[in-house]
Amino acid sequence: MRRQLEGHRRQPRSTCPKNLLEEAMDKPNGVLVHRCFRILNAKHMGLMITLVDIREEEFQVMELIETDIETERQKEIRENSGTPSYTSAK
Numbered sequence: 001m002r003r004q005l006e007g008h009r010r011q012p013r014s015t016c017p018k019n020l021l022e023e024a025m026d027k028p029n030g031v032l033v034h035r036c037f038r039i040l041n042a043k044h045m046g047l048m049i050t051l052v053d054i055r056e057e058e059f060q061v062m063e064l065i066e067t068d069i070e071t072e073r074q075k076e077i078r079e080n081s082g083t084p085s086y087t088s089a090k
Contacts, residue, residue, distance in 0.1 A: 040062055
């Protein structure tokens with residue numbers, strides 16, 4: 001067991017999930033995702049945002065983020081209520 005832990009410590013830092021995430025967020029798509037989260041946070045704080053204010057690619061990413069958040073909320077509700085989850089095939 002100790003040998004396994006020592007081997008784990010020797011792994012380069014670049015394989016650490018946190019480092020991989022930071023590297024991905026520095027790339028153009030990561031910058032886009034970060035920008036979209038900032039826009040969504042501003043919207044939730046009450047800032048009025050219209051389609052004129054954002055680009056199409058930002059809108060598409062925000063749709064994906066909101067859909068994922070809603071999916072997680074519904075999953076949490078099902079888990080907390082004890083109701084079986086049914087997924088429809090698309």
